[in-house]
């Protein structure tokens with residue numbers, strides 16, 4: 001195949017980059033303008049490590065000045081718009097994305113290494129999510145509390161309003177650069193917050209495209225910014241006291257660092273995961289194997305809701321493992337520009353290094369590779385299914401940490417409590433899958449698993465966030481879900497009205 005190259009043949013995006021010596025140099029967006037600088041990061045494609053773009057980076061002092069301006073003007077500009085206007089803007093972003101989707105799909109293939117189907121799926125999910133924004137709006141409501149439930153509060157009443165916090169810093173992971181940016185922008189902007197978007201350094205281009213579309217749709221320029229600083233240079237931004245919310249999706253390690261630096265703020269933290277699948281003795285094994293295989297290999301395992309631990313009841317263990325192996329053997333790994341390919345590369349070499357270490361660690365501890373486990377080159381791997389005795393599982397790096405790529409450990413259990421213990425003893429608590437029909441066993445698992453979401457007879461999938469999800473333990477704080485995140489980006493304000501002695505209530 002030819003060297004990777006971004007297809008930039010849509011003039012709509014022309015003002016967000018210049019071409020220098022054949023390579024696009026993208027701009028950042030601060031103080032209402034797209035700006036280029038000489039301080040640049042190199043963007044490579046994970047498919048062939050070819051340089052596909054440069055991205056300009058702002059000076060920290062420039063970012064701090066922009067935050068001042070946003071705090072004094074921009075946050076009021078968005079807040080003072082009628083909610084109906086903000087809603088129309090979000091809906092218009094969906095229309096613009098629909099029209100210009102080809103370039104965006106291409107950027108997800110070339111910059112993020114997604115297959116065409118995954119890239120197209122992310123674009124379609126983003127359009128649908130934007131169009132579901134009226135469901136969020138219905139949650140921007142308050143309460144009226146009558147005073148007569150307390151002798152002290154007689155002849156008073158209170159209105160509880162929800163107000164925007166002001167400025168939200170939105171930090172995006174590499175795995176859903178378009179969807180995550182759109183989702184977080186939607187529920188943050190709707191109640192009237194201003195936003196600073198920080199895209200991932202490895203694949204920022206889809207987020208840049210989205211911001212361009214959001215500006216064209218009419219978001220006030222003073223109320224939005226896009227900063228391309230690397231995460232490790234973000235400390236002064238994260239701790240800036242003019243920022244009211246930090247909304248991060250990323251690894252647990254980043255979450256811990258950001259929370260330490262940030263001080264007192266409102267946090268939404270969607271952090272590390274990697275989910276267990278518990279397969280009961282009466283499950284539909286073929287279906288379970290198909291969904292588990294997909295959950296291991298979809299986007300090369302670079303999903304927070306990817307399955308990393310398979311716990312199978314002993315009587316179906318052999319059949320399940322053989323069927324998963326069979327399903328994995330059908331997965332075609334290769335260049336994601338080839339439409340027949342199911343699994344593309346990992347985002348960078350260090351991810352593949354981490355995966356390789358995880359595989360070696362499991363072998364060194366006596367586990368056995370049932371399928372794959374070979375590294376193909378710097379960024380391409382074969383998905384790994386590793387069989388391990390139950391009493392060894394807790395020693396594995398793949399159990400203790402999140403290896404963010406296609407690797408899954410399979411083991412058997414004879415008593416449901418063993419499966420519960422192995423699921424709950426992980427530091428993560430994002431989701432779990434249960435395959436089976438025994439309603440009593442399922443009910444017990446539902447009650448005892450320490451996770452944010454459980455998928456019964458399916459793989460975990462956050463999809464367009466129609467159902468709320470989010471982590472417990474080291475997987476995070478808060479929930480993302482259409483309608484459910486509004487609460488976390490708005491502050492409550494109680495307004496107490498005193499009518500004492502005015503004769504409003506006859507019972508006094």
Ligand code: NAP
Pocket residue numbers: 171172173174175198199200201202229230231232234235238249250251252253254255257258269270271272273274303304305402404430470471475476
């Ligand atoms: P990451 O390395 O933690 O980076 C996430 C974002 O944080 C990037 O934009 C990164 O910027 C930025 N960042 C890093 N250090 C920072 C700092 N000190 N201050 C401010 N920002 C900082 O994660 P990733 O590799 O992109 O994404 C994969 C991780 O996200 C996995 O752990 C996955 O489970 C998790 N995830 C969770 C969910 C969920 O719903 N719970 C969903 C998706 C992904 P740079 O790129 O410039 O370093």
